[in-house]
Amino acid sequence: MEARANNGVPQKIAEHVLEILVNLSGDQEILENLATDDKFLDVILLHITVRHVMRSGVAPFR
Amino acid sequence: MTDEGCVCQSPKEPNANLLAMLLANLAKWDSLKTIIQRKQPPPETLGSDELVLNQLMDLFVKGADGSFNKDADYDYLAYMFADLAKHAEIREHFVRRQDYDEAVPLTKIRVFTEHKSDVRRKGVASTIKNVAFDVPSHPAFLAEDEINILPYILLPIMGNEAYDEDEMMDMLPDLQLLPPDKQRDPDPKIVQTHVETLLLLTSSKGGRDLMREVKVYPIIRETHLRVNDEGVQEACERLVQVLMRDEEDEAAGARAEVEDDDMRIVEV
Numbered sequence: 001m002e003a004r005a006n007n008g009v010p011q012k013i014a015e016h017v018l019e020i021l022v023n024l025s026g027d028q029e030i031l032e033n034l035a036t037d038d039k040f041l042d043v044i045l046l047h048i049t050v051r052h053v054m055r056s057g058v059a060p061f062r
Numbered sequence: 063m064t065d066e067g068c069v070c071q072s073p074k075e076p077n078a079n080l081l082a083m084l085l086a087n088l089a090k091w092d093s094l095k096t097i098i099q100r101k102q103p104p105p106e107t108l109g110s111d112e113l114v115l116n117q118l119m120d121l122f123v124k125g126a127d128g129s130f131n132k133d134a135d136y137d138y139l140a141y142m143f144a145d146l147a148k149h150a151e152i153r154e155h156f157v158r159r160q161d162y163d164e165a166v167p168l169t170k171i172r173v174f175t176e177h178k179s180d181v182r183r184k185g186v187a188s189t190i191k192n193v194a195f196d197v198p199s200h201p202a203f204l205a206e207d208e209i210n211i212l213p214y215i216l217l218p219i220m221g222n223e224a225y226d227e228d229e230m231m232d233m234l235p236d237l238q239l240l241p242p243d244k245q246r247d248p249d250p251k252i253v254q255t256h257v258e259t260l261l262l263l264t265s266s267k268g269g270r271d272l273m274r275e276v277k278v279y280p281i282i283r284e285t286h287l288r289v290n291d292e293g294v295q296e297a298c299e300r301l302v303q304v305l306m307r308d309e310e311d312e313a314a315g316a317r318a319e320v321e322d323d324d325m326r327i328v329e330v
Contacts, residue, residue, distance in 0.1 A: 018080035025087040035091030041100075044088075048081040048136075049117045050105035 078125075078134030085118075086141035086330075095149040111162035115155060118142070123170045126177070140185020141330045143171070147192035148327045156189070157199040157209065166202075168193060172214040175256070180249060183218070187255040188328045190215065194262040195327065203263060204272055211263075212272070213237060215256040216281055221246035223284045225277075232277045250291035255328055257282065257297040262325070264304045279305050 024030045034040060075081070088094050100114040108130070110120040118139055125136040146152040156167045174186045190211060194203065202208040213236040220237060222244045230238050247253050260278065263269045273279075279302065286298035 015077050015080065018077050018084060022080060022083045022087060025084060031087065031091050035088045035094050041088075041094075041097075042102075044081055044084060045097075045100065045114050045118075046102060047075055048078055048085065049102070049108070049114075049121060050075070 074131055074133065076133045078131055078136065079138065082134070082136050082138035082142070086138045086145070089142040089145035090329075092149070095146060095152055097146065098151055098155055109163075111160070113160075115146075115152075116160060116162070116167070119167050119170060126174070126182070135179065135182075137179045137181040137185070140171075140174070140182050140189060142185075144185050144188035144192055144328065144330045147189050150196070153193045153196040154199075156193045157196060157202060166209055168209050168211075172209070172211060175214050175218045183247065184249065184252050184255075185330055187215075187218075187252045187259075188330045191255050191259040191262065192327050194259050197265055200263055200266050200269055204269055211259075212276065212278075215259050216278065218247040219253050219256050219285050220244065220281055221284070221288060223288065225280055225284075229277050229280045232275065233281075234276050237281075246285070246289065250289055250294050253285065253289055254291070254293045254297050257285065257294065257301055258325065258328075261297065261301045261304065264301070270305065273305060 021034065025034055098113075098115055101112040102114055102117070104110040104112060104117050108117065108120050108124065110117045121130065122136045122139040122143070124130050125134060128135055130136075143156075147156060159166050168190065171186050171189065174182050175190070177183050177186075194200070194211075199209075203211045213234045216234065216237055220240060222240060222242050225233070247256075260273065260282075264273065282298050282301055282305075286295055286302070289295070
């Protein structure tokens with residue numbers, strides 16, 4: 001999923017993805033899946049401290 | 063993931079609050095405690111160090127009320143700190159002076175027990191309580207020149223009630239002569255959490271003596287009288303029992319009180 005936040009539309013997508021993840025992470029199985037995914041945590045932690053916009057087109061959210 | 067292309071930094075992540083909520087949820091998974099080992103380059107404008115946990119703490123402190131990122135207040139990070147503080151190694155981190163800013167992390171968030179955001183107040187109260195399970199750090203919790211937690215957990219449980227002058231004179235300076243519009247924290251769960259933190263801090267004789275000296279009892283008496291909530295009243299009664307007990311039978315009693323089954327790490 002593309003979530004580059006440097007233009008309007010993908011930014012909305014990132015917002016929706018995060019809302020969905022917040023809600024889904026209430027489920028134990030999904031929580032385990034997310035909380036034990038090192039690469040995913042890397043992305044979350046980088047994004048919350050500073051917004052990293054990747055020009056290469058690498059999608060921050062899988 | 064960041065090894066391709068340029069990484070441009072800007073403190074304006076528009077979804078930072080959602081990311082904070084997500085992290086608060088993720089912290090409910092025990093293995094997230096390994097966050098304490100994580101490092102990443104800190105954003106230049108934050109003045110933090112390489113440890114991710116310190117960066118999050120600085121974001122929470124400097125980013126309150128949108129002052130770092132106009133789109134975010136980072137309040138939900140308080141829930142993450144509270145859940146992380148269930149783990150001994152994280153508790154130890156929160157009471158250990160950090161080299162980069164020479165501050166004890168807990169001293170940076172204690173001021174938010176009087177913040178207007180319910181989420182921020184609740185999360186910080188729960189963090190303080192959970193860290194207070196680290197009994198060896200109680201002397202630092204109570205020392206005026208260290209964490210000095212007492213005024214920060216007593217102020218929110220006080221309203222505008224009047225005290226006898228001799229009671230008032232012995233209270234901590236910050237708690238004397240409160241303005242007539244001073245209000246007690248409106249959330250009874252938060253009041254209960256603060257009283258339970260006080261109860262944890264009575265596990266040493268030093269803690270009990272200090273609380274008697276600075277007249278915690280009248281404050282708890284008024285809280286018990288004025289907060290119509292079963293949880294708050296029960297917590298107040300237990301604290302009063304410990305504070306009013308004769309020191310002779312305390313050796314056995316106070317320990318049992320604190321290690322009682324009802325005293326649990328608080329989940330937010």
